[in-house]
Amino acid sequence: MIEIRFHGRGGQGAVIASKILAVSLFKEGKKVLAYPQFGVERRGAPVLAFLRIQEKDEEIILRSGIYNPDHVIVLDPVLMQTVNVFEGIKEGGSILINSKSLPSEIKAPFKLKIATVDANSIAIKYGLGSKTEPIVNTAILGAFIRITGLCKLESLLEAIEEEVPVKIEENKKAAQEAFEKVFLKED
Secondary structure, three states, X not given: OEEEEEEEEOOOXXXXXXXXXXXXXXXXXXXXXXXXXXXXXXXXOEEEEEEEEEOOOOOOOOOOXXXXXXXXXXXXXXXXXXXXXXXOOOOOOEEEEEOOOOXXXXXXXXXXXXXXXXXXXXXXXXXXXXXXXXXXXXXXXXXXHHHHOOOOHHXXXXXXXXXOOOOHXXXXXXXXXXXXXXXXXXX
C-alpha cells in the first residue's frame, strides 16, 4: 500500500487535491481511499488530507490518519515553521513542497527525495484564487505525478476535467506547467 499525506491550509485545495489524485489513480485501475482531517474549520486553518493506494486486488480497510507516509505534499511552506511535515516519512520517501526554493535549500532531517515547485506563481498566472490566496492544488498535483510516476499526466488532466467545477482549462494548464517545472533532488 502507498500512503500520501497532504499538508495545507483551508482554502488552498488540499482536500480537493487528494480527491482529484484519487480519481486519477482510479482511472488507471488502482484502489484508492481519500479523506480529510479538519481542525478548526475555517479558511487559513491547517488541514490534513490523506490518500491510500492499493495496487493489488485487496480492499483498503484502514481508515486512520497516515502516520508513516511514503510521500508528503506541502501546499503551504509556511506550515513548516509550526508543523513537522517530515514526521514519520518513510526513509527513501519523498516530500514535495510548494516553494520558490530549490530542493538543495530544504533541510531534511534524514535521507529522502525532496522536490519543489513554485505552485503559487503558477496558480496566480492562471487566475486560480487570488494573488494573496492562490489555489495551488492542481499545480501541486502536476508536480507530484512527475516526481512519483504514480499515474499518467493524461489521467490527471481527465480527473481535473471531471472534478474541478470552475476554470477547468486553467487548472489543466497549471498542472501541465508544474509537471514541467518541478525540481527534484534525490539523496
